[in-house]
Amino acid sequence: MIRIGPAGWSYPDWDVTVYPPRFPKSAQLGFIARTFPTIEINSSFYRVPSPTMAEGWCAKTAALPDFKFTLKAYQGWTHEGTMDPVDVERMKACLDILDGHDRLGLLLFQFPYSFKPGPAALDRLDRLHAAFHSRPCGVEVRHVSFDTEDFYGFLRTHALAFANIDQPSLSGNLGPTCVRTAPTAYVRLHGRNAEKWFSHGETWERYNYLYSREELGPWADRIRALADGGDVYVILNNHFRGQALQNARDLQEMLEIPPPPFQLR
Numbered sequence: 708m709i710r711i712g713p714a715g716w717s718y719p720d721w722d723v724t725v726y727p728p729r730f731p732k733s734a735q736l737g738f739i740a741r742t743f744p745t746i747e748i749n750s751s752f753y754r755v756p757s758p759t760m761a762e763g764w765c766a767k768t769a770a771l772p773d774f775k776f777t778l779k780a781y782q783g784w785t786h787e788g789t790m791d792p793v794d795v796e797r798m799k800a801c802l803d804i805l806d807g808h809d810r811l812g813l814l815l816f817q818f819p820y821s822f823k824p825g826p827a828a829l830d831r832l833d834r835l836h837a838a839f840h841s842r843p844c845g846v847e848v849r850h851v852s853f854d855t856e857d858f859y860g861f862l863r864t865h866a867l868a869f870a871n872i873d874q875p876s877l878s879g880n881l882g883p884t885c886v887r888t889a890p891t892a893y894v895r896l897h898g899r900n901a902e903k904w905f906s907h908g909e910t911w912e913r914y915n916y917l918y919s920r921e922e923l924g925p926w927a928d929r930i931r932a933l934a935d936g937g938d939v940y941v942i943l944n945n946h947f948r949g950q951a952l953q954n955a956r957d958l959q960e961m962l963e964i965p966p967p968p969f970q971l972r
Contacts, residue, residue, distance in 0.1 A: 712743035713951040714944040725949040752779040765808040775812035817847040862888035875901035885929040892933040898945035915947040
């Protein structure tokens with residue numbers, strides 16, 4: 708199955724471009740989940756979610772039997788290299804709840820551009836795998852130096868899904884790939900706002916990008932190829948002003964996946 712959806716559902720600018728006027732925040736998740744069969748939870752990157760939050764997400768998607776969440780792992784593990792046992796157990800509890808409601812897709816460890824291959828990197832991945840190996844997990848790296856068969860072999864050995872990403876074509880950036888290293892394949896499209904990609908300004912600026920159908924065409928081909936080997940999750944992270952939703956619909960149409968009615972206002 709190919710599941711296509713956005714990264715997140717709660718952004719201030721979506722109140723203008725996505726949701727109807729005076730739309731309650733408590734209904735936002737259900738609104739997006741009725742349109743797309745997956746959503747990547749990105750609030751978990753900033754703090755480990757509580758079991759109560761996980762139960763709430765499950766309750767708001769209970770009427771959607773095919774819906775799955777993916778989650779970004781806590782940034783302390785990927786960006787700082789810390790592994791507080793309390794945070795790890797709390798995330799496990801959250802994953803257990805999602806899995807118990809048949810809502811768990813994958814836990815994604817997203818590493819920054821500064822994360823480079825080497826013994827320290829593999830050790831960190833080993834520790835994360837040891838902590839969460841009982842759940843489906845994926846790894847996103849940004850630097851081109853990871854584009855090697857040795858690294859893909861490491862991921863296959865650990866059954867970690869490699870995240871095929873789209874990002875601006877800049878020196879050192881990993882380019883488009885079509886690699887499956889686990890039963891679940893993962894794709895993340897971040898947009899191509901090269902001017903703002905490494906900016907230290909507002910974080911939303913780097914994700915302010917609307918793909919053309921011509922730019923999405925090669926990704927549709929890659930997604931088809933990945934789907935020959937099993938399930939694929941495709942996450943659109945160009946979220947500013949709901950552009951991710953428009954491009955998610957574009958991909959659904961290009962891949963001939965009939966979505967429920969949805970139109971950006």
